Structures are given as structure tokens and as C-alpha cells.
Amino acid sequence: MSEPAGTATSGASIELENLTKRYPGSADPAVESVNMEIKAGELVVFVGPSGCGKSTTLKMINRLIEPTGGRIRIGGEDVTDIDPVKLRRKVGYAIQSSGLFPHMTVAQNIALVPRMIGWSKSRIRNRVEEMLDLVGLDAGEFQGRYPRQLSGGQQQRVGVARALAADPPVLLMDEPFGAVDPITRDHLQDELIRLQHELHKTIVFVTHDFDEAIKLGDRIAVLRERSHIAQFDTPEAILTNPADDFVSGFVGAGAALKRLNLTRVRDVEITDYPTVTVDDPLQDIFNKLRDSGTNEILLLDKRGRPYKWLRRGDMMRAKGSLARAGTLVSDTVTRDATLRDALEAVLTDNAGRVAVTGRRGEYTGVVDMETLMNSVHELLEADRLEAMEGRHELEEARALQTHAEQEGAGGEEKA
Amino acid sequence: MSFWEYLGNRHQQLLTDAYQHASAVFQCMVVATLIGVVIGVVTYRSEWAGSLATTATSTILTIPSLAMIGLLIPIVGLGVPPTVIALTLYGLLPIVRNSIVGLRGVDPSLVDAAKGIGMSRPARLLRVELPLAWPPILTGIRVSTQMLMGIAAIAAYASGPGLGNEIFRGIGSLGSKNALNQVLAGTLGIIVLALLFDAAYVLLGRLTIPRGIRV
Numbered sequence: 001m002s003e004p005a006g007t008a009t010s011g012a013s014i015e016l017e018n019l020t021k022r023y024p025g026s027a028d029p030a031v032e033s034v035n036m037e038i039k040a041g042e043l044v045v046f047v048g049p050s051g052c053g054k055s056t057t058l059k060m061i062n063r064l065i066e067p068t069g070g071r072i073r074i075g076g077e078d079v080t081d082i083d084p085v086k087l088r089r090k091v092g093y094a095i096q097s098s099g100l101f102p103h104m105t106v107a108q109n110i111a112l113v114p115r116m117i118g119w120s121k122s123r124i125r126n127r128v129e130e131m132l133d134l135v136g137l138d139a140g141e142f143q144g145r146y147p148r149q150l151s152g153g154q155q156q157r158v159g160v161a162r163a164l165a166a167d168p169p170v171l172l173m174d175e176p177f178g179a180v181d182p183i184t185r186d187h188l189q190d191e192l193i194r195l196q197h198e199l200h201k202t203i204v205f206v207t208h209d210f211d212e213a214i215k216l217g218d219r220i221a222v223l224r225e226r227s228h229i230a231q232f233d234t235p236e237a238i239l240t241n242p243a244d245d246f247v248s249g250f251v252g253a254g255a256a257l258k259r260l261n262l263t264r265v266r267d268v269e270i271t272d273y274p275t276v277t278v279d280d281p282l283q284d285i286f287n288k289l290r291d292s293g294t295n296e297i298l299l300l301d302k303r304g305r306p307y308k309w310l311r312r313g314d315m316m317r318a319k320g321s322l323a324r325a326g327t328l329v330s331d332t333v334t335r336d337a338t339l340r341d342a343l344e345a346v347l348t349d350n351a352g353r354v355a356v357t358g359r360r361g362e363y364t365g366v367v368d369m370e371t372l373m374n375s376v377h378e379l380l381e382a383d384r385l386e387a388m389e390g391r392h393e394l395e396e397a398r399a400l401q402t403h404a405e406q407e408g409a410g411g412e413e414k415a
Numbered sequence: 416m417s418f419w420e421y422l423g424n425r426h427q428q429l430l431t432d433a434y435q436h437a438s439a440v441f442q443c444m445v446v447a448t449l450i451g452v453v454i455g456v457v458t459y460r461s462e463w464a465g466s467l468a469t470t471a472t473s474t475i476l477t478i479p480s481l482a483m484i485g486l487l488i489p490i491v492g493l494g495v496p497p498t499v500i501a502l503t504l505y506g507l508l509p510i511v512r513n514s515i516v517g518l519r520g521v522d523p524s525l526v527d528a529a530k531g532i533g534m535s536r537p538a539r540l541l542r543v544e545l546p547l548a549w550p551p552i553l554t555g556i557r558v559s560t561q562m563l564m565g566i567a568a569i570a571a572y573a574s575g576p577g578l579g580n581e582i583f584r585g586i587g588s589l590g591s592k593n594a595l596n597q598v599l600a601g602t603l604g605i606i607v608l609a610l611l612f613d614a615a616y617v618l619l620g621r622l623t624i625p626r627g628i629r630v
Contacts (some may be wrong), residue, residue: 045509064531088533099528103546103625113532146627162532 011041011202012169014061020069021056031056031227033070039088040075040169041200045213047250048230057227058172058206062091074170089117092163092171092201096178098155100147106132106158107143111167131161134198136191153184157191164199171204177212179411186341189215193264193336194359210250214239214261215338220410222247235262240383259379260340265333268375270356270365273298278307278322285322286315298355299326304362306355332357335364339375341365421596429581433604436577439570440563440612441519444498444568448556454507454512456540465515472508480505480569488573497574498567505566506559513555550624557616564609568601575593578604 016036022029031053038044046108048053059065061072063084079087100109108129114124117198129139135157147155156176161173177185189212196203205215211219214235221232228234231243239259240247251258274292276285277300288297289312299322301307318325331345331356345354346369353368422429454472462611480501487497521544545552558598571579578601585597 062531064527085533085535088531091533093528093531095524095528095531097524099524099531101525101529101543101547103628105627112534116533116538146625148627 009195010169010200011121012202013040013073014038014071014170015073016057016061017071017073019057019067020257021053021058021065022058022068029068029226031060031067034229035226036221036229036370037234038202038204040202043196043203043205043216043218045205045207045212045217045220046223047207047213047220048227049225049250050208052225053207053227054208054222054223056172057223058174058204061170061204062088062172064088064093078235088207089113090168092166092168094156094159094163094171094173094176096175097149098152098159098176100155100158100162102147104146105143106145106147109147109158110143110162114161117166119166127165131165132158134164134195135161137161147213148177151184152180153188155182156184156188160192160195164201169202171201171203173203175206175208178207185212190334192216194334197336210252211261214258222250236383236386239387257340259383260343260376261338261376263339263379264335265337265339265356265367266335268339268367269371270335270367271371273355275300275363276310277304278302280308282315282322285310289315289404298350298363298366299365300328303360305360306357306363309351329355332361333367334358339372343372346372352372418596418599421593422600425600429578429600429604432576432578432581432601433608436564436579436605437518437566437608437612439495439498439502439576440560440567440608443502443506443563443567444556444560446499447503447559448510449451450503451507451510451555452514452545452552454511455518456545459515459518465519469508469515472511475504476508480566481572484569484573484575489616493574495575497573498570498577501570502563502567506563509555509558509562510552511555513551513558517551518544520551521547545630546625550620550628550630553616553620553624557613560612560616561609564605564612567607578608 007251015038016034016037018033019031021031031178034057046058048054052114053154056065060067061074063072066084066206067080071078073079074087074091100106101172104112110128110131111124114127119127128143132139132142132373137154137157142150142154142158147158150158159174159176163173177188180188205213217235218239219232219234221280222230222243224230227378230250231238231247233241233243236259238247239251239262242251274288274294276288276297279302285297285299289310298306299308299310306329308328310326314325315322331349333342333345334357346352346367353366355363356365356367358364393402431446446627451472454468477604483501483504484497487500491500493499507624510531525547526539529543535543567575568579570577571583581597581601581604585594585599585601588594
């Protein structure tokens, strides 16, 4: 993406200090004294059971729900008492089922915030196209459509585009992918990760799905009732070292498999494969097939995207016709896909390898079973070491504490 | 004189009456719409205020139109004023009720989204809530207009304008040779006007309801 001239802002930090919400007429506060520091450019996920106050906490950040106590600071500025309308124009907001206005076109929806803050018409028009491109929708095709003419996933993309249109440093997302089917949700999550890599916003994301939290979060806040923070740490730390029974209950079974969700294809070694394109002369393809160490090569289409696997002999059997030779590439993974997705693709592929593609679907490499096994092995080893160190530290801390207590108790006896 | 001959002879008078009838209903509708939507906007967010507005306007509707105009004559005199006041009051109920129902029917998550992206209260109302509530409000306006068409005929009782004069003249001279023609001409005229207005509303709906929410 080309960065919008002069408007590119990356994230701002968010600080919550003793944030409390007490509804009149109820004995216990809905949210009790939340303290949290979210760094600029970080994606933090609030995860917890229904009714734990995670959504309330999120809505207090843009003051859709007014806190009854505590302070909110965004980028160091205290926003607890400023005009909420002004505050919200600086904070993007995306909700479940997209919240697009059905009587406005996609372009009008995206243009709302830029219009309110007084951008010029031409600047807004460019921005709308840029935003649609950013969320992977074709501007020409989609900007004139109405929300009901879009699929759930497309609506959600437009919702995110609208939230980001005025380039706010902070983006709040309230279970944004809760209402779409699992496959679309998976795609949207991948998109969000890619987007965050480009934009570096500060994102606060609420979900009740722990797997989603692991996949997306730089850090995860596991919340229990009244928004008490049970643990606020990196996904790795929460998986390998849950703070208490509540957190480990939430992590659930299969922590080792979930660990695969934390590493992305781009982090492991991608093997380079011999490739040819459909435009290459047949003789070149034959030569490559003969010369390559592997017994197959990857055929790319005109735009450099993986098209077919060609084995030795395929060309002979197809009597030299590229159209008939080889097997179509059935599945690819992006560089942002998790190792779990890659493992899935490799397991279902009959030859145990899968092509990795870049942003526009172009070929960048291949991942196979061997690469995966090696990297998983290394990962688990590293985690084990880290967890052991953590345990040592914990034990040392406990020992010190016990020591101090004994000293204290001794002191009392003496007195 | 046959009915057709009667129409031929009196078309000048009939057209004037029809024009005045239509004009009175149209102007009262504009006023009733403005007042009705404002009442709706002011009251829809509170349970009791909404019911109060609906109950008050439906109470007005239960007053017989003849009695209403009769009651208004000593206060505002004869002619146009009692007609306009009575018609406007009668026109309120469908508009107020449909405004409240329409505004309350807007998906709360959309209102939440509008707030969340930083729209002020007036902007939310004008750009999100009213456009989304517009189809039911328009239906209310349509129902109101049909109702006023009939009620406006009573206005002639207070020497008001419109096709009601034709009907009242006919009833007043029952037995004379043109009595039936007069009543018939007045009634059919009102029906034709009502149909024309309805057609105009269909067109208005086509033009003003955004394509994204048209059913």
C-alpha cells in the first residue's frame, strides 16, 4: 500500500487507570478498577467469558459507556473529560455484524468520518478507493453497492475500512468477526494481521474465542468477572505458563497444537522450488524438469501465481500439452498463515507440500512436512526452556517471600 | 339533467372546489407531518412520553369531525381556520405513531455504530435514524392523507373550502332534480383526488427512499 501523504499515523498508547463502571441500582460494579497499559502499535485482545465486562471496558475507551471512575489516557492525553464526539473521531470503531448503514452506499459509509472532519471531496474520493484496496475489495466494483448487496465477510471488510478511513491512531473492535462463518472469519483474521503489519495501529480487540485471541494478539488480557485481569501477557506465555486455574481452564486442551497458531509461515524456513511459467518455451520446461534435483517443478501462471505441479513424465503423458499436463495446485497458504494452517494444508496434500504465496497470490516458496517438523521441534524446545526459566524465577521469588515472612514472624515473636 | 350533463355544466365550479379541497388537504398534511415528526423525535426515546403522544393524538381522532368543527367555530370563527386546525389535528395520529415506531425500529447496533464513529446527536438523527425510519413515516403520511380527504368534506359545514360544499348543497336540497348529482359529483371527486394523491406518494417513495433499504 502506498502511504497516504501526510496522514499516516501509527498507533498511540492507551492507559487505563482504575477504570470503573458502576450501574445505578446494582450492588457490584460491572467493571472494577481496571489498570492497563497498552503500548503504541500493539494489538491487545480482551478475552473472557460472556458477561465478564470486556465489552463494557472496551466501550469505555471511546466513552460509548461513560466510566463512573478512573482515567483514560490516549497517547498521553487525558480524554476522560473531553467532548466524546471529538474523541470518537480519533478512535476507529468496528462492531459485530459490521454496523454499516444500509441506506448508504459502501463509498458513503466509508466517507462518513472524513466528511465530518471536513476533508475535501477529491481527497475523500481517493481515500475511499485506497481504503477499499487496503481491505482487499475492488473499488470500481464495490463502492457503488449497498451493504445488503455484499456478503457477510465483505460487509465486515467495509466496516473495518470505515473505521480506518480517517486514519485514527487507535482502533477498537468489538467481536467484529463474531457473526461470520468460520472460513470467512479465518480469512478476515489473516487480513487483519496483514493490515496491522502495514499500519501499526493500536488495536483493542474483544472476543470470547480464545483461539482467535491467540491468533491475533500481541498480548492477551484474560478477563474474569467485573473485568478483573486474570493474566495480561503474550500468547506464548499464557499458553505455556497460565497464571491460575481460571486461565488454564480458558486455554483449554491441546495447548501444543494451539502453539502452532502462534508461529507464521514467514517465520519458518521456506524452501525455494524450481519454477517455470506458462509462457516459457516447452524446451525450457523440459530442461528444467530434467535438471532439477527434485522430481517435480511448479508451473506458474501469467501473473506468477502457482498453477500446476509438474512431475517428470507428466509432459510425455500429456503429449507436450501444458494444458493437460500435471496436477492443479489445490491449496496455497499465505506468508501470514499460521503453522497450523500450513500443517493442515500439508497433511491434506497428497505429496506433503504446499506453495506459499505473497499478497497478490504470487509464488514465494514452498513449505513441506520436513520444514514443519523441524520448526515445531525447535519451537517446543525453546518454549520448554523459557517455561523452566520462568519456574525458576517463580520459585526464587517464592523462596524470598517465605524467607521474608519467616523473618517477619520471628521479629514479632521477639517483640 | 343526467350526471354527465351536470358535470359539463358545472365543471368550472367543480374544478375550483376540487383544487381547493386538494390544496387544503395538502397544506394541512405538510403542517401535520412537520408537527407529527417533531413530536415523534421528541418522544420516541422515552417509553411514557411515546405512549402519551400516541394516546393524545388517538384521543383527538375519536372526536367526531362534525363536533370538532362545531367546537372550533365559536373559538376561531367560520371558514378556513377551523378547517385547517381540525384537519391538522386529525392528521397527526398516523404520523406520530409511525414516526415513533419507525425511530424505535432502527437497529440499536446501528445507532451504536453511529455514536462510535463520532456522529453528534443531530447528525445521528438526520443522517441515520430519520432516513431509516422514513419508509414507515411515509406510510403514516399516506394513511393520514386518505383520512383527511374524507374529513375535509365536513369542513363545508363551517363554510370551509372544498368538495364538501357540493355534498352539503346536495343534502340540503334533497328532492330537487340536481341533489343526487351534486352529492355524487362531490363524493366521486374526493375519491379521484385520493387516488391521485396516493399515486403521488408512490412516486415520492420511489424518489426519496434510498435504494439500499427499498423492499
